[in-house]
Amino acid sequence: MNKIILENDKIKKEELDESIKYDLFTNDTFGISSLTLEITKDTSLEIDYDFKEMTKIETIIVVNKNVNLQLFEKITGTNAKKRTKYYLKENSKVKISKFNNIEEIKEYTIINLDEKHAVIEYNLKTISEHDENYDILTYHNASETISKINPNGVNIKDGKLKFNVSSFVPKKIVKCDASQNNKIINLTNNECIINPNLYIDEYDVTANHSAWIGTFKSDELFYLMSRGISKTDAIKLLIKGFLTNKMDIAEEEKELIKNTVDNYWR
Amino acid sequence: MHTLKIKDLTVSVENKTILKNFNLEIKSGEIHAIMGPNGTGKSTLSKVIMGDSNYKVEKGNIYFDDKEINNMPTDERARLGLFLGYQMPPEIEGVSNADFLRAAIHNKDENFKLYDFIKKINTNVEQLSMDKQMIHRGINEGFSGGERKKNEILQMYMLEPNTIILDEIDSGLDVDSLRVVGENVMKYYEKEKPAILLITHYQRLLDYIKPDYVHIMKEGAIVKTGDKNLVSEIEKYGYDDKKLGTNVVEEN
Numbered sequence A: 001m002n003k004i005i006l007e008n009d010k011i012k013k014e015e016l017d018e019s020i021k022y023d024l025f026t027n028d029t030f031g032i033s034s035l036t037l038e039i040t041k042d043t044s045l046e047i048d049y050d051f052k053e054m055t056k057i058e059t060i061i062v063v064n065k066n067v068n069l070q071l072f073e074k075i076t077g078t079n080a081k082k083r084t085k086y087y088l089k090e091n092s093k094v095k096i097s098k099f100n101n102i103e104e105i106k107e108y109t110i111i112n113l114d115e116k117h118a119v120i121e122y123n124l125k126t127i128s129e130h131d132e133n134y135d136i137l138t139y140h141n142a143s144e145t146i147s148k149i150n151p152n153g154v155n156i157k158d159g160k161l162k163f164n165v166s167s168f169v170p171k172k173i174v175k176c177d178a179s180q181n182n183k184i185i186n187l188t189n190n191e192c193i194i195n196p197n198l199y200i201d202e203y204d205v206t207a208n209h210s211a212w213i214g215t216f217k218s219d220e221l222f223y224l225m226s227r228g229i230s231k232t233d234a235i236k237l238l239i240k241g242f243l244t245n246k247m248d249i250a251e252e253e254k255e256l257i258k259n260t261v262d263n264y265w266r
Numbered sequence B: 001m002h003t004l005k006i007k008d009l010t011v012s013v014e015n016k017t018i019l020k021n022f023n024l025e026i027k028s029g030e031i032h033a034i035m036g037p038n039g040t041g042k043s044t045l046s047k048v049i050m051g052d053s054n055y056k057v058e059k060g061n062i063y064f065d066d067k068e069i070n071n072m073p074t075d076e077r078a079r080l081g082l083f084l085g086y087q088m089p090p091e092i093e094g095v096s097n098a099d100f101l102r103a104a105i106h107n108k109d110e111n112f113k114l115y116d117f118i119k120k121i122n123t124n125v126e127q128l129s130m131d132k133q134m135i136h137r138g139i140n141e142g143f144s145g146g147e148r149k150k151n152e153i154l155q156m157y158m159l160e161p162n163t164i165i166l167d168e169i170d171s172g173l174d175v176d177s178l179r180v181v182g183e184n185v186m187k188y189y190e191k192e193k194p195a196i197l198l199i200t201h202y203q204r205l206l207d208y209i210k211p212d213y214v215h216i217m218k219e220g221a222i223v224k225t226g227d228k229n230l231v232s233e234i235e236k237y238g239y240d241d242k243k244l245g246t247n248v249v250e251e252n
Helices: A217-226 A231-244 A249-265 B044-048 B074-080 B097-108 B114-127 B132-136 B145-159 B175-192 B229-235
Strands: A004-007 A010-015 A022-025 A034-037 A043-051 A053-061 A068-088 A093-113 A117-129 A131-140 A146-156 A158-171 A177-185 A193-200 A205-214 B003-013 B018-028 B030-037 B056-064 B084-087 B094-095 B163-167 B193-198 B214-219 B220-225
Touching: A010 A022, A034 A043, A034 B094, A043 A053, A043 B056, A053 A231, A053 B074, A068 A117, A068 A231, A093 A146, A093 A249, A117 A158, A117 A231, A117 A249, A131 A146, A131 A177, A131 A231, A146 A158, A146 A231, A158 A177, A158 B145, A177 A193, A177 A231, A193 A205, A217 A231, A217 B074, A217 B094, A217 B097, A231 A249, A231 B094, A231 B097, B003 B044, B003 B193, B018 B056, B018 B193, B030 B229, B044 B084, B044 B163, B044 B193, B074 B097, B084 B145, B094 B097, B097 B114, B097 B132, B097 B145, B114 B132, B114 B145, B145 B175, B214 B229, B220 B229
Parallel strands: A004 A043, A034 A053, A043 A068, A053 A068, A068 A093, A093 A117, A093 A131, A117 A146, A131 A158, A146 A177, A158 A193, A177 A205, B030 B193, B030 B214, B084 B163, B163 B193
Antiparallel strands: A004 A010, A022 A034, B003 B018, B003 B056, B214 B220
């Protein structure tokens, strides 16, 4: 697997083959580092961001025509403002599995489905213990494009988690499929917010969205406890399931997420 | 030898009384079947025995081995050896059957060995004619009705309970799955001699699991008890009060 490890806004390590072209430069006007990746062949890629101090960074990912990308993105550290832009060309398919375990973050994601038959599945999992704010905007700029946007978070401690998720289909862009499945498990009394927006200006479109904020279902908890699992362990099990579900990643990575949960709920 | 005793139990949910002065005693090695029309409180009984907090015990007690367990949390009841096989087990996305069962066994026995666990689960999956891949899938995720019921029986085998409540374990099963489930419950019974409480609507499950006692439940209470011949009467007359002699007398 191709891999890039960043510490703050610097590349610490990269192992990339010829399927990925990259560049990292600082925008002189705004002083923000910008990592640009062009995906030219079918591949899988892992990007690890470790923000040891407050960092502003932009990542731009261009996926070329007929290319499949499987991306695993991991964010750890203290504080960041991160902007990510995806540009998907004709018949490109991108599946993103993303795990955030950072103290505070403002993340702005723009997905451009620029040409026909571009498909994106975006699975975000986060453990929010302070302020986390996610804006995810998906633009269906071409007909017959598909987006499945699934932001999921567990809110704990002083966490205040917010998802603003918007999907856009303008007039004359037809036969698109835009879906959102937003879910926050709120284990605090703090306020969490989901704004699921569909801006659809065309009739010939399939679109749906869901938003759910709450704790785990009582029948799920009862079922696990009826097998002798303590309430604490049952909740841990449900959190682990919630954070690894639909994540197309290696078993070791899933174990890493499960260990993170264990560290929070010792 | 274990005894589950329910004495004068009255239970309500959302201010509606479901169980009314319910009495029952089940000992290890005994198989009891409860039959009755829909909405009479049979499933409520099974949930209340396991301590579902959605139900309120208004009066009466549940005892396990003479210890009152009314306020005991569900997980502790399960660790005593109580097991509920669900009519409609929930689907829990993301939590694999293997992780779930490992957590359940670890809560029961901290010294359990992973190798023994894997060996045992593989043997039981084969015995139940289940797909081996299902142990890595989410709990009941995408399972058919039959697979869900077999999964319940798999859990029974893995957790080795001493007191088993099976709530309409036969519903939604085709004949082959019914046979596999019925035979495996009996196989477990022959080996471990647990107490079994079967809740069912149909005689067909009782072709495999032979009850010592059959109870007819109506309006939240047992109104008649007999042996397995009572099942034939129910098949013949339905739940006709006059023919079965099961008139419910309302309390003033």
